[in-house]
Ligand SMILES: Nc1ncnc2c1ncn2[C@@H]1O[C@H](COP(=O)(O)OP(=O)(O)O)[C@@H](O)[C@H]1O
């Protein structure tokens with residue numbers, strides 16, 4: 107039985123190995139290979155010696171962290187608010203959260219240029235209100251990149267969080283109230299701990315996605331906010347220095363896998 | 379310890395009155411059961427007393443204090459939910475410690491108080507478990523321990539035994555009654571099971587469509603129901619015609635059976651004889667009567683009548699209760 111099942115998926119497996127896994131392995135291997143020399147760690151040494159690489163890596167981590175934090179600060183209250191809605195309003199809210207999934211990420215990112223640009227909606231509103239004299243530059247800096255990433259990734263946090271919140275029985279909060287707990291205690295001792303696994307899982311997922319983000323930093327950063335994926339683009343398409351690129355990719359992959367392992371553990375706890 | 383008084387308590391959900399002008403007094407230390415079919419407003423009434431809900435009209439007094447506008451946390455009430463509502467992310471002990479922590483009782487004092495409550499409900503040794511690792515009966519006891527650990531003024535129980543199987547339910551009924559007597563806490567229990575209501579309580583309040591039907595001691599409600607609904611809800615009811623077109627109630631235990639042809643009894647035929655252990659229940663068709671069969675419950679002593687046999691049926695005039 108097992109062998110017949112295997113023969114069914116074998117062609118697919120061959121395709122996967124040759125089309126996806128081998129190129130990845132080849133790419134990872136490049137980082138440890140030097141022409142004429144064989145195995146080497148010199149590309150990693152190169153990374154350490156040229157501080158720009160580590161700076162970009164650190165930069166990426168920081169922006170990812172801020173965007174993730176912004177996501178949590180917006181996403182948690184949003185999911186909680188959705189939980190309290192009546193059926194119809196809730197459906198509309200879910201649709202509004204999911205809607206961005208159906209719009210191309212390029213369109214959404216360019217939309218931010220319209221909103222945040224010097225002559226954009228936000229700046230015109232600020233100047234009309236007299237809050238600023240000159241336009242605030244939201245674009246082509248870290249702020250724009252962070253706003254754009256937070257927006258694009260919001261559904262990845264809100265949906266699992268909402269799913270966890272909706273599973274919490276209202277009677278648990280009522281029980282806590284009947285046992286004498288004030289609203290603050292009910293939130294921190296009962297409600298929040300029950301959403302924590304989903305919150306942690308969603309946060310890690312968003313963080314991982316932030317790390318590898320390309321389109322939004324490229325457009326909203328205008329080439330002035332270097333993140334890992336944009337650096338890789340330069341190293342591969344422009345310079346090109348494939349070995350350096352693969353060394354960076356290897357580091358990014360390891361970091362991502364570590365975070366993903368943590369995510370899996372939390373996710374299993376969340377669904378238990 | 380406190381008494382409870384409801385005055386004209388009404389709760390409307392749109393056109394539905396889940397509680398409709400309910401008056402009730404529960405004395406200090408008394409055990410009162412609210413009995414009614416599903417949807418009659420029992421849970422609504424408890425949630426109003428617990429402060430999880432505000433009445434549309436009427437006033438609620440606990441220990442003489444008007445608490446109608448007080449929040450749940452200001453009322454010091456122990457409430458056991460129909461679904462137990464244990465905190466799934468806490469252990470048994472943490473669940474029982476929760477109301478103490480809220481009251482700023484901590485450390486060894488809280489711990490020993492919690493363990494004592496768990497001992498009262500015979501759960502000692504399970505304090506490290508999660509609710510999901512317990513059986514239904516054990517979860518029920520945790521909910522009970524959590525509701526009594528902080529020495530509440532009153533204890534409210536919403537169908538606490540409803541989800542358990544029969545044997546366990548009967549065991550826990552006895553325990554609950556003993557526990558209530560030990561603590562001397564004013565208790566209001568809600569159930570749709572009339573046997574539970576009759577066996578546990580000092581008094582019962584029968585509820586239907588949010589309206590009080592009767593408040594009385596169990597035996598009185600059973601034998602002298604205020605109306606037809608109470609008569610039928612509390613057990614098997616035989617309705618017999620009385621002079622002047624009125625209707626009378628005769629309970630099955632009050633119906634006497636004798637051999638057919640004996641003077642003084644109405645001739646009847648046995649339709650069905652159901653053996654119940656100590657008792658046999660007969661369904662009897664009175665000869666010349668078109669009405670519903672008469673049900674008799676007779677102690678089983680050696681021999682039972684068989685279906686199809688002719689018997690004589692009689693009851694004392696004193697055992698008839700007129701109902702409207
Ligand atoms: N939150 C609510 N919103 C609307 N109707 C409700 C609500 N809670 C209860 N009801 C209605 O009130 C009536 C009594 O409900 P409930 O108190 O739960 O009855 P019981 O506990 O006796 O089964 C039912 O008709 C129910 O549909």
Ligand SMILES: [Mg+2]
Pocket residue numbers: 420421422460536
């Ligand atoms: Mg109910």
